[in-house]
Amino acid sequence: MSLLGGVITFCFLAVAIFILGDISGYEAKKLIESSLSGINMLCNTIILASATILALLLTLLGISTSSKSKLKAAHYKQVLSIAKFDTIVFISSLVLFQLFNIPITESQNLPTHWFKYVYWITLICSSFMSGMMVTVILLLYTTVTNIITIVGLGKDHYLISEDDIEEEENE
Secondary structure, three states: OHHHHHHHHHHHHHHHHHHOOOOOHHHHHHHHHHHHHHHHHHHHHHHHHHHHHHHHHHHHHHHHHHOOOOEOHHHHHHHHHHHHHHHHHHHHHHHHHHHHOOOHHHOOOOOOOHHHHHHHHHHHHHHHHHHHHHHHHHHHHHHHHHHHHHHHOOOOOOOEOHHHHHHHHHO
16 A cells, blocks of 8 residues: 555656646756756755654664564564665665756756756656655554554554464463
């Protein structure tokens, strides 16, 4: 479900971009210049958020291992999925940020028609980054609600190991 949320976000943004229609190289150059600060801010925000999420996953693992309930491997696989997606988002945003800091619009040697392709690549990459960040947030939401249900509320959950449930019944 989380991946579906990210795909829907990417598709929504891609359709919005497609509606803009075909543009000339000169128009693309002007649009790149005007949108560059916003894209840099998006990359910075995603870098900061993904680094914070990775650090907070360590806290989540600490809570998971110190809980009274023994959690199934599925819980740790969820946390691993979040870490993988988040790392991909972090590295992609960092690379994208570095690429956007190349002063391409100042180049005199670059043919004007290339700016159209640079513009479309920029928009598709930023849509992809947004979709991936939505996926990470939805994965994180699912995992956090599971932990709250198990640890905080002490309710029976499918992620609690069967051995743990049997021990509670025997007591």
